[in-house]
Amino acid sequence: MTEPLTTPIAPAPTTSADAERSELHAHRGLLHDVWVIARRGLLHMRRQPEQLSDATIQPIMFVVMFAYVFGGAIAIPGSDSESPQAYREFLMGGIMAQTLVFTAFGVALSIVNDRHNQAIDRFRSLPIAKGALLGGHAVANIIKALLPIAIMSITGYLIGWRIRGTAVDTLSAYALMVAFAFAMIWIGVLLGSLASTPEGVNGIAFAVLFPLTFVASTFVPLSSMPQPLRTFASWTPITTLSDALRDLFGNPNTPIQPGDPWSIAHPIAYTWIWIIAIVAICAPVAVRTYRRALED
Numbered sequence: 001m002t003e004p005l006t007t008p009i010a011p012a013p014t015t016s017a018d019a020e021r022s023e024l025h026a027h028r029g030l031l032h033d034v035w036v037i038a039r040r041g042l043l044h045m046r047r048q049p050e051q052l053s054d055a056t057i058q059p060i061m062f063v064v065m066f067a068y069v070f071g072g073a074i075a076i077p078g079s080d081s082e083s084p085q086a087y088r089e090f091l092m093g094g095i096m097a098q099t100l101v102f103t104a105f106g107v108a109l110s111i112v113n114d115r116h117n118q119a120i121d122r123f124r125s126l127p128i129a130k131g132a133l134l135g136g137h138a139v140a141n142i143i144k145a146l147l148p149i150a151i152m153s154i155t156g157y158l159i160g161w162r163i164r165g166t167a168v169d170t171l172s173a174y175a176l177m178v179a180f181a182f183a184m185i186w187i188g189v190l191l192g193s194l195a196s197t198p199e200g201v202n203g204i205a206f207a208v209l210f211p212l213t214f215v216a217s218t219f220v221p222l223s224s225m226p227q228p229l230r231t232f233a234s235w236t237p238i239t240t241l242s243d244a245l246r247d248l249f250g251n252p253n254t255p256i257q258p259g260d261p262w263s264i265a266h267p268i269a270y271t272w273i274w275i276i277a278i279v280a281i282c283a284p285v286a287v288r289t290y291r292r293a294l295e296d
Contacts, residue, residue, distance in 0.1 A: 037136020107188025
């Protein structure tokens with residue numbers, strides 16, 4: 001009996017259009033997974049409002065406390081007026097800088113909590129795009145960083161702070177804040193990958209980040225500090241971010257004196273250099289540390 005002849009059917013050749021559709025599908029899959037993780041983080045913030053205390057209650061508390069408790073005791077050298085109003089406008093740049101530094105604290109806590117309750121292990125068991133976990137944390141915390149910026153702007157306006165710069169300068173100030181928050185996210189990822197418990201994150205944050213925000217021109221002019229502290233504070237990005245925001249918003253700031261370091265004379269450029277350096281150095285190190293922490 002003669003067997004029927006069968007002709008094997010060759011697979012359809014892959015065209016460039018098919019390759020483009022496959023690449024687009026993978027791209028959309030990554031964006032979708034990133035947004036799923038980010039949306040989860042935002043929902044957690046809404047359901048657990050105590051997580052937003054550093055982004056809501058704390059900025060308001062610092063603005064009101066320093067504006068009304070210390071406003072009449074601290075004079076701003078070189079300002080047109082040494083009244084509490086001058087200090088309140090000086091204060092806002094520092095409060096905004098301090099709050100943006102604490103962005104790293106929130107990112108680290110969210111990563112450590114996900115590692116601690118094994119949420120990351122559950123996500124890794126799903127068909128999730130590579131890099132979606134870190135991307136989701138980054139997006140969620142960038143959105144979270146916009147909240148204190150808005151709250152501080154409104155609170156500052158209520159206590160008498162005014163934006164006196166041009167529209168371009170104002171947009172540049174808010175863009176600088178968002179970029180700095182993005183850079184601090186990578187420090188938070190690194191901190192969250194190194195610490196094993198939320199208590200460890202709290203200890204490191206309050207032992208390192210919190211003091212650094214005070215050894216700067218956040219609340220007082222550098223001229224009021226002893227020389228060793230003044231030298232150190234002159235080169236920290238927290239000082240230059242505070243000064244850059246004051247300059248861009250047109251608020252009172254300590255006048256530049258002959259002999260001041262380059263960082264004080266060019267706070268905007270110096271802050272952008274720090275932002276680029278933090279992202280370029282900390283981002284790859286944080287990603288490797290994060291992957292190593294998941295493998296342990």
